[in-house]
Every structure is written in C-alpha cells, then in structure tokens.
Amino acid sequence: MATxxxxxxxxxxxxxxxxxxxxxxxxxxxxxxxxxLIEKDAQRVIKAHGMLVxxxxxxxxxxxxxxxxxxxxxxxxxxxxFAKRKGIR
Amino acid sequence: xxxxxxxxxxxxxxxxxxxxxxxxxxxxxxxxQFAAKHRTAGISMTMVLPAKGKEADICAYYTLxxxxxxxxxxxxxxxxxxxxxxVPVLLIAQLAVNRAAQGQGLGKITLIRALRHAYxxxxxxxxxxxVVDALDEGVRGFYEQFGFELxxxxxxxxxxxxxxxxxxxxxx
Numbered sequence: 001m002a003t004x005x006x007x008x009x010x011x012x013x014x015x016x017x018x019x020x021x022x023x024x025x026x027x028x029x030x031x032x033x034x035x036x037l038i039e040k041d042a043q044r045v046i047k048a049h050g051m052l053v054x055x056x057x058x059x060x061x062x063x064x065x066x067x068x069x070x071x072x073x074x075x076x077x078x079x080x081x082f083a084k085r086k087g088i089r
Numbered sequence: 090x091x092x093x094x095x096x097x098x099x100x101x102x103x104x105x106x107x108x109x110x111x112x113x114x115x116x117x118x119x120x121x122q123f124a125a126k127h128r129t130a131g132i133s134m135t136m137v138l139p140a141k142g143k144e145a146d147i148c149a150y151y152t153l154x155x156x157x158x159x160x161x162x163x164x165x166x167x168x169x170x171x172x173x174x175x176v177p178v179l180l181i182a183q184l185a186v187n188r189a190a191q192g193q194g195l196g197k198i199t200l201i202r203a204l205r206h207a208y209x210x211x212x213x214x215x216x217x218x219x220v221v222d223a224l225d226e227g228v229r230g231f232y233e234q235f236g237f238e239l240x241x242x243x244x245x246x247x248x249x250x251x252x253x254x255x256x257x258x259x260x261x
Binding site for chain 1: 095198248
C-alpha cells in the first residue's frame with residue numbers, strides 16, 4: 001500500500017497520554033496507535049454520515065408516501081414557472 | 090446584488106467564499122470551510138449562482154449529496170412489498186441566499202435549480218426522494234409550503250422529504 005505523511009502538532013500532555021496508551025495496547029509505536037485509531041474512527045464517522053436510520057413505522061410511511069407520490073402542489077409549480085421566467089439556469 | 094443567469098460549480102480560485110453571508114453562521118461556515126473539501130473527498134457537490142458582472146460574488150448556493158435511508162429492523166415476511174433497503178435518496182444538504190441578494194425570490198429559484206439537478210441525477214442513479222435538512226422552524230415552513238413532508242427529527246435537526254416521483258412530475 002502506498003503511504004503518505006501527516007504532519008501534526010500535538011499538546012505535550014496529550015502526546016504523553018497517547019504514548020502510555022499505545023504501550024498499554026501493545027502497539028509497536030505511537031504512529032501505529034494513531035493510525036489504528038484513525039482507521040477505526042474514520043469508518044465509524046463515514047458510516048454515521050452516509051446513512052439515515054429510521055424507526056420501522058417511520059420508514060414504512062416514508063416508502064408509502066414515495067410510492068403514492070402526490071402531484072407537485074400549486075406553490076411548487078408556481079416556483080418552477082417563476083424560475084423559468086427569471087431565466088436562471 | 091443582481092444574479093447572473095447560470096449556476097456553476099463552486100471553484101475556490103474564482104468565487105469569494107469569505108464574503109458570503111446569508112445570516113446563518115452554519116451555512117456561511119459550510120461554504121467557507123467545507124464545501125470545497127467535501128467535493129474533493131467525494132462527499133458532496135456545491136453549485137453557486139455568481140453575481141452579474143462580478144463572478145467572484147456568490148448570490149446563492151446549494152449542496153447536493155447522495156445518502157441512504159435504512160429501516161431499523163428487517164420487515165417480517167408479510168411486508169414483502171417493501172423495497173430492499175437501505176434505499177438511496179438525494180440530499181439537499183445546504184441551501185442559502187446571500188443577504189445582499191435576498192428579496193428577489195432567489196430561495197425559490199435555488200430550490201427549483203437543486204430539484205432539477207436531483208431530477209437529472211435520478212435519470213442515471215435512481216433515488217426514492219429528495220431530502221432536505223431544516224435548521225429551524227422558519228426553514229421547515231419554507232419547504233413545507235412546496236409540499237415537503239416531515240421525515241424525522243434527530244438531534245434537533247429536522248429532515249423533510251419530497252418523493253422523487255413528485256419531482257419527476259414537476260419537470261416532465
């Protein structure tokens with residue numbers, strides 16, 4: 001795997017705590033510890049942002065509403081006509 | 090501030106993001122700090138409406154991204170008519186009009202532009218609905234007048250949706 005560098009400044013006390021934690025976790029180096037933390041957390045964050053989980057009944061109502069699909073209301077049709085008149089693409 | 094006639098993709102070498110002020114700090118900050126980064130990371134795409142005769146100035150912007158909606162638990166076999174999920178949706182993650190350009194109906198115009206964009210994407214990558222984030226009740230009212238319905242409220246943030254089938258009917 002290709003690698004790249006991250007340069008970062010870190011508070012001395014945070015670094016000391018991280019070194020201790022890395023040792024306790026049996027990590028070979030502080031770098032190894034930070035890398036595995038980032039890997040784990042990045043996956044969590046990406047997953048949390050990429051998905052919206054709904055309660056069962058809310059999800060089912062959402063799907064039903066999407067299938068039933070109301071026609072666009074008057075205000076929305078007027079907004080479209082307004083945008084067309086203004087000629088902004 | 091008079092708008093030009095076309096939305097273009099945000100380009101940080103052309104557009105002056107720091108001068109944009111819509112009155113909502115979160116929406117200013119997103120444009121200034123995250124919009125370009127999110128584009129590079131493949132998270133979202135931001136389109137801006139430059140001012141007429143001064144393309145650095147941004148009159149309005151919107152950000153689209155793709156996300157998925159999932160059901161908390163698997164449906165029982167009786168509910169077989171439900172689709173496989175998660176289901177894909179398009180998210181209007183941000184939409185804002187510069188204070189200096191407000192009062193000309195640009196909110197409506199920007200929403201229609203974002204919906205048209207969603208409609209175009211749907212041709213290639215079908216979605217169930219267009220979802221929007223509403224930061225407060227005022228914004229919620231803005232979307233509800235156009236037929237958006239409340240999806241859910243999470244962490245004080247309201248999400249509303251408009252079925253893609255409704256969006257299609259608007260543009261065919």
